[in-house]
Amino acid sequence: MDKLDLRCYFVTGAGPDVVSRARAAALGGAGVIQVRSKPISARDLFELSRAVAREVKAVRPRTRVLVDDRVDIALALRDDGVDGVHLGQDDLDVRLARELLGRDAIIGLTTGTLELIRAANEVASVIDYIGAGPFRATPTKDSGRCPLGLEGYPPLVAASAVPLVAIGDVTADDARDLARAGVDGVALVRGIMNAPDPEAYTARVVAEFDRGATSS
Secondary structure, three states, rough: OOOOOOOEEEEEOOOOOOOHHHHHHHOOOOOOEEEEEOOHHHHHHHHHHHHHHHHHHHHHHOOOOEEEOOHHHHHOOOHHOOOOEEEOOOOHHHHHHHHHHOOOOEEEEOOOOOHHHHHOOOOOOOOOEEEEEEEOOOOOOOOOOOOHHHHHHHHHHHHHHEEEEEEEEOHHHHHHHHOOOOOOEEOOOHHOOOOHHHHHHHHHHHHHHHHHHHHH
8 A cells, every 4th residue: 555645634524515525635635534424323424434435436546535433334344445444532442443454454543642642652553643633622523632733743743653643623724834843644624524626625735734844
């Protein structure tokens, strides 16, 4: 497989056009698309994840498709284009997820504090990246943690043994500055879900991130 491209990481929201927006994001250069749509039943998440994976792989096979939280659904769809899972602190232990999904699956883990990152380092051999946030307060997900802001990321990046993705009300306008702060990628929900042209918006995120990375 190609190296994991975390520069623009699209986390889907709820809505009737999730599949088409995932396809557009892939065309725009998103390296990872995480299927998250809460509240949703396991059966509906299965169907949505399968539809997203099929559309995404049809237009950009190297984009990785992950399922939020549900290792069982990711496992069931490994032959249908789903590459792995993103897990929270209260989900299945990442070591068990690795045993179930296999060595080639992508596994991400939610963090956001130095304490959580140090704990993630203890399982660095079984995870591929961590998400860290919130960058700003966001209505999409209330983690209970204080916003990190730009200044919060350099020490987390320095402490992490695996690549780190910033999340939490990130927009295309933030991608350059966050890249300069040292993160390996930025995760967006509303920016891409609400964009009039999600393909163009995604392409802008990638371009801005690259500008920041080359000037850092």
